[in-house]
Amino acid sequence: MSEIDSEYFDEIKDKISVLPDIDKNSIESLLESMLYSNDEQNEITKNWISDLVEIKYKAHVLKSKNPVMKFPSKEDSEQEKFIEIGNVMSGDVEMHNFFLSRVNLSENIQVVGRAGTGKSTLILKFIYEITTGDIFWICFDVKDDYKNLCAMYDDTYVIDWNQIRYAPFTNPPPGMPKELWWKIFLDIISHATGLYTATPNHIVEHLKELDEEKNGNFTLQDVIDLLDSKYESSNKRDDYSATARNRLKAINTTFDKVFNCQFGWDISKLFHGRVIIRTFPLLFEDSSILIQTILMWEFYRRLFSQERFNRKFTYDKSMNDYFTMIILDEAHHVMSRQELSSVSIEKSAPPMSTFVSMGREFGLSILGATQMSHLLLGAFKDNAGTMIIGNIPDFEQRQHLGSSLGMDRDESKVLGKLQKGMWCCKVLGRTDSFILKTPMMDKGGLVAESEILFRSRPFVDRLESKRREIESRMFLAHIDNKKAKTPEVGQDAWLVLNHLLEHPWDFQKRVATSLNLSPERMKIAKSQLKSRGLVEFARFKIEREELHFILTRKALLLLKSLGKNPSRIAFWNLFNQIPSYEHRYLQFLVYIGLKDLGYVARSEFKISDNRRVDVYAEGEKRIAVEIEKSTSDVESKASVLADGLVDELVLLYTDEDHLEKIKSKIGSLDLPANKIWLGMARDYVKILREMKRGSTVSGSESSRIDQNQDNFVPDNNSDQNQDRNEGE
Structure with missing residues (x-):
């Protein structure tokens, strides 16, 4: 077969390969027959092929909008x-x-x-x-x-x-040497943030020291604290350490709750x-x-x-x-x-x-x-x-x-x-x-976000339940090692303390359910914690009265000495007295309620250069929420409306007498009635919950897990009765 014939064969095969409605086998048979025919017969065959292929090919290419x-x-x-x-x-x-x-x-x-x-x-x-x-x-x-x-x-x-909860230094993959996993984790950080190649090795040296000191149980925050306390022997090592501290602190700010857990x-x-x-x-x-x-x-x-x-x-x-x-x-x-x-x-x-x-x-x-x-x-x-x-x-x-x-x-x-x-x-x-x-x-x-969380919550709860179980065992083992320096309380009391540190808004029923404690065991644990000055009790009523635990400064100092998460202890220090706890609790419930309704909500939000509100939410409208203990400064709070910073102002009170006094003050101000909501904090929270129930397809009352919390409310009075009958 000549070179021209070879090119012709390739050309025809390429053309029929793109045609959708042609008998490729017949064309290939005709091409094959040309191998055994003379030139005159081949010319006739080419004409047949041209009639079969060329016309269809040109029409197909010209008509097609796609390649x-x-x-x-x-x-x-x-x-x-x-x-x-x-x-x-x-x-x-x-x-x-x-x-x-x-x-x-x-x-x-x-x-x-x-x-x-x-x-x-x-x-x-x-x-x-x-x-x-x-x-x-x-x-x-x-x-x-x-x-x-x-x-x-x-x-x-x-x-x-x-x-997500993951302890990168405590939880290496099963079977993998932990020093090797530390190096992999630090390499990930290096490539994402730009560390010197030698820096992970430099940090690993300190991790070995920390691992021995903490019995294999330490967090990212512990690593940062150790690096802060070290004096390096050379300028180069000091550069490594300074770079590592800066990068790790930035990561810790973002992933505090994710990485700073015991297990x-x-x-x-x-x-x-x-x-x-x-x-x-x-x-x-x-x-x-x-x-x-x-x-x-x-x-x-x-x-x-x-x-x-x-x-x-x-x-x-x-x-x-x-x-x-x-x-x-x-x-x-x-x-x-x-x-x-x-x-x-x-x-x-x-x-x-x-x-x-x-x-x-x-x-x-x-x-x-x-x-x-x-x-x-x-x-x-x-x-x-x-x-x-x-x-x-x-x-x-x-x-x-x-x-x-x-x-x-x-x-x-x-x-x-x-x-x-x-x-x-x-x-x-x-x-x-x-x-x-x-x-x-x-x-x-x-x-809706509430439906997403309702559907996903069982899976997250299974992961979290197993984690808490292991973390509780680790915590109790740590207590046993330090028994001479800790108060004499039972294991249940220690578990309650550990749970409250991570879950500040849980009331008694939630704590007992999470730790699988019977009413009698919970009663004993509460008595031990109260008698040793580790907790105080407070009752708050939203839809029903609930008994809450408030960790005392003594409890926080004790937990700090046991190596518990410093950021959680610092968080508790903001509200370890009853008035401030109630304010933060209500702030949390309002924040969660607005977030469940699809708003982008923020707590303690700076709305202008000289103005901060308890909760700020953006969505269908801009809402500012203030939770008040007194009737003073209402004019300043109302200025967010006058200045056009929000579309709706919500003023909430915990005392009905204060609410009545503020109503007369508000009446004297020139404020549009449809842009201000004035009432009791518990009523506003109930309204948010009712709105969520109405918008959730599943009808679930579950809500966003945030700050390790949800605002689950018991469905019957038996929960309320347990809180009332087994109080302080």
């Missing part, structure tokens, strides 16, 4: 099919569905496209398919896009980042279900620290537990027991190649490079979507088995991505012509590049 590319056959598209990700396209013609196999799913999946190309919709399609396939998945939601999924799929839970959650449980971790509105660098810590912890748990992912599992449902898909939108923030070029870390490899290179061996695969592929970690791109590329306007980025898809310079122009929901897709080992169309997916209706 025309070769496409995989139906047989190739359904090879070992498991999840369907869209339709194979030939120009504007939808050919057939395309499926990924279990093997394809177990390899990383890279999705790239500029804003508005449909990356979130594609992620929703994947979530729908893997949920239907009963695959475990964990989604890190950095933009607050996926919370509604908990109402669309059963047993799908949304966890806010500040609900954390069992992170592995997050990878055996359908979980959305909402990191919004964290800064991306802070979000990256938390996400990488969770991912690397699970990777090393599986590595040291030798939970290797046998490839034969990808051929049947046994895969479902071992495999977890990790979903990362804006993936370049977690897997960033910029970290490699940072001078401050001296070009050390990011920890995530190990994860993306070896994760599939342990049943961990990442679906990573980004609009900035040039910032994406090279190890992830090199280990992506499936590439799905949307519209790319930038020329250089098109060339780079086109090369990854096996396209030449001209062919890569296709990437600039793709419409929303259209992708250029390639599955390594299965297909060449082809055009894929993904369907529009239902994001679900707007779901």
Whole structure:
């Protein structure tokens, strides 16, 4: 066959490969017949082929608004099919569905496209398919896009980042040497914040000292305190220490409640279900620290537990027991190649490079979507088995991505012509590049925060209950070691003290339920704590009278000497007397009530240069709430309305006599009646609760877990009676 014939054969094969409605077998038979025919017969055959192919090809290309590319056959598209990700396209013609196999799913999946190309919709399609396939998945939601999924799929839970409890220095992955895990955790911080490469090693030296001093139980705050107390022997070591302190203090400010606990959650449980971790509105660098810590912890748990992912599992449902898909939108923030070029870390490899290179061996695969592929970690791109590329306007980025898809310079122009929901897709080992169309997916209706929390609370409670159980055992063991220096009280009394430190707003019934204490055991514990001056009691009535515990200064000093969280002790010091406790308690209830109704609420908010309010909320309107003990200064408080700083002012009182006096004062001020709410604090809280009950689809009375609290109110008078009968 001549060179001309060879070029002709290739040209015809390329053309029929993109035509949706042609008998490819017949054309290929005609081409094959030309190998055995003379020139005259071949000319006749070429004319036949031209009539069959050329006219259809030109018409197909001219009519198609979408790019025309070769496409995989139906047989190739359904090879070992498991999840369907869209339709194979030939120009504007939808050919057939395309499926990924279990093997394809177990390899990383890279999705790239500029804003508005449909990356979130594609992620929703994947979530729908893997949920239907009963695959475990964990989604890190950095933009607050996926919370509604908990109402669309059963047993799908949304966890806010500040609900997570994890002690990075106390809870290494099982089987992993803790010094090695400390180094990994500090490497994560280094690459996210820019530390010198030697700094983690420098900190680890001090961690060993702290580990021995604290019997293996210390927090991030303890590390900072130790670094603050150290005098370094050289200028270089002093630079390392100063840099570490500054970075760790910034992280501690953000993740105080997350990292400063005695014992954390069992992170592995997050990878055996359908979980959305909402990191919004964290800064991306802070979000990256938390996400990488969770991912690397699970990777090393599986590595040291030798939970290797046998490839034969990808051929049947046994895969479902071992495999977890990790979903990362804006993936370049977690897997960033910029970290490699940072001078401050001296070009050390990011920890995530190990994860993306070896994760599939342990049943961990990442679906990573980004609009900035040039910032994406090279190890992830090199280990992506499936590439799905949307519209790319930038020329250089098109060339780079086109090369990854096996396209030449001209062919890569296709990437600039793709419409929303259209992708250029390639599955390594299965297909060449082809055009894929993904369907529009239902994001679900707007779901109230209260319903999200109601649906997710059982899962969080299970994790938190196990953590508290272990933490309580650790606390009691610590007490036993220091018995000579502590008051003589029973274990139940110590558990109540420990619980109250973390849960200041819990009333008696909540404390007893959380600690599984019978009425008789609670009565004894209360008596012991009261007789030793460790607690005081106060009763407050909202919907019913509730007995609260207030830790005394003596109790806080005792807990401080036992190494309890300094930030929680400092928090309690703000209100360890009855009047200030009541004010803070009501402030908390109002804050929670407004937040549950969808407002963005803030406590002790500075509304102007010289004006602060107890609670400020933004939503349908701007609301300022003041909780008052007296009738003075009402003119100053009312000025927030006159100055246009808020749309509604709420003045709340705990004393009915004060309320009556203030009503006459308010009447003398020129204030619009529809912009001021005046009443008892308990009545306002009840109104907020009733509004929430009316807006919650499930009818649940559960509310946001914030500051380790919820404002659960008992449904019957038996709870009220226990508080009344077993008081001080």
